[in-house]
Amino acid sequence: MGCSKFRDIIITDYVDDELDEQGKQEINHHLQGCAACRAFAAAVLKIAVDPLRKAEITEPPAFLWTRIKSHLEQDHNRSGLKWLHALAPLSMFVVMTLAGNYLVSGMLGSTTPPETVASAEVTQQLSLSEFNDMPNEQVEAVYTNIIGG
Amino acid sequence: MDIKEISHDLLQQASQGDIQVFEEIYKYASSFVYSVALRTVRNREDAQEITQEVFLKVFKSLKDFKFQSSFKTWVYRITVNTALNVIKKAGHDLNRQVEYNENMIIENARPGNTIESIIETQDKEKKVHDLLAALTPEYRVCIVLREIQGLSYEEIAQTLKVNINTVRSRLKRAREILLKRGGYNGLQ
Numbered sequence: 108m109g110c111s112k113f114r115d116i117i118i119t120d121y122v123d124d125e126l127d128e129q130g131k132q133e134i135n136h137h138l139q140g141c142a143a144c145r146a147f148a149a150a151v152l153k154i155a156v157d158p159l160r161k162a163e164i165t166e167p168p169a170f171l172w173t174r175i176k177s178h179l180e181q182d183h184n185r186s187g188l189k190w191l192h193a194l195a196p197l198s199m200f201v202v203m204t205l206a207g208n209y210l211v212s213g214m215l216g217s218t219t220p221p222e223t224v225a226s227a228e229v230t231q232q233l234s235l236s237e238f239n240d241m242p243n244e245q246v247e248a249v250y251t252n253i254i255g256g
Numbered sequence: 257m258d259i260k261e262i263s264h265d266l267l268q269q270a271s272q273g274d275i276q277v278f279e280e281i282y283k284y285a286s287s288f289v290y291s292v293a294l295r296t297v298r299n300r301e302d303a304q305e306i307t308q309e310v311f312l313k314v315f316k317s318l319k320d321f322k323f324q325s326s327f328k329t330w331v332y333r334i335t336v337n338t339a340l341n342v343i344k345k346a347g348h349d350l351n352r353q354v355e356y357n358e359n360m361i362i363e364n365a366r367p368g369n370t371i372e373s374i375i376e377t378q379d380k381e382k383k384v385h386d387l388l389a390a391l392t393p394e395y396r397v398c399i400v401l402r403e404i405q406g407l408s409y410e411e412i413a414q415t416l417k418v419n420i421n422t423v424r425s426r427l428k429r430a431r432e433i434l435l436k437r438g439g440y441n442g443l444q
Contacts, residue, residue, distance in 0.1 A: 118432070150438075156431070162295070162380065164287050165294055166290065171286070171304055175282065175311050176275060180275065
């Protein structure tokens with residue numbers, strides 16, 4: 108392997124300790140015999156690696172959690188109200204349906220089936236209006252033909 | 257405390273919407289999230305906004321977190337993506353003058369720090385700031401995750417959802433840029 112390939116490994120896996128034991132030994136062996144690659148490795152560490160590894164982990168300002176917590180609590184409250192708003196029209200619908208049913212059943216009142224009421228009305232109309240002089244049997248026959256009852 | 261010490265139970269409780277428990281997660285993860293954000297965008301106010309956005313996202317998405325990756329990797333990923341989006345939206349580029357705030361060092365100084373240690377820290381921070389400023393956001397993120405956060409190549413690959421050789425290639429390129437900037441002439 109030429110110096111170019113060694114340097115590719117030195118600038119990445121070697122300085123980052125990503126090599127296995129065999130890989131480390133191979134690089135170390137090369138560095139022992141190659142001054143140019145030794146200088147290269149030293150430069151990588153001094154210029155591109157160590158200054159960054161010494162960088163401090165900076166802490167966020169204390170007020171940041173207060174701000175985040177406030178947002179979370181606002182979102183939590185908003186989502187609670189959202190459910191309430193969704194329930195409101197549903198509740199209205201249920202109330203109105205029940206009220207409507209109550210009103211309708213109140214208006215109807217009687218339990219006589221509609222077709223019986225209608226037949227009795229028709230019979231009464233027929234018998235009272237045009238067939239006053241007709242015998243009852245004839246009236247019944249007319250009724251039967253018209254109503255089919 | 258190290259982010260990888262967050263327990264599964266704590267995450268489960270927080271995913272139910274328990275803000276008090278979530279504060280524990282914040283305490284564990286906030287320094288790393290803020291650090292990655294700050295080093296990536298190199299601006300204190302943006303870093304604070306990013307940190308806030310990350311934790312709001314984490315809180316909302318906890319119930320969907322399936323533990324397919326580690327929690328640490330997941331939070332890293334959200335942080336990096338959020339920071340890169342900020343850079344993209346703001347049109348940040350290498351030539352943009354981003355503040356280096358010397359006062360930040362003094363504000364963050366702990367009791368007992370001597371003037372000499374503060375100045376030393378200032379010098380170190382300035383160096384870090386200048387080095388990272390020389391890199392594109394893509395390379396900068398890789399260097400930050402590796403050098404400052406100490407992630408392995410595999411962890412960086414999982415965080416960025418790229419191939420491990422892509423990580424290797426970006427680190428190599430980033431370091432070559434830094435070497436050249438630092439006056440090293442031996443690159444072939």
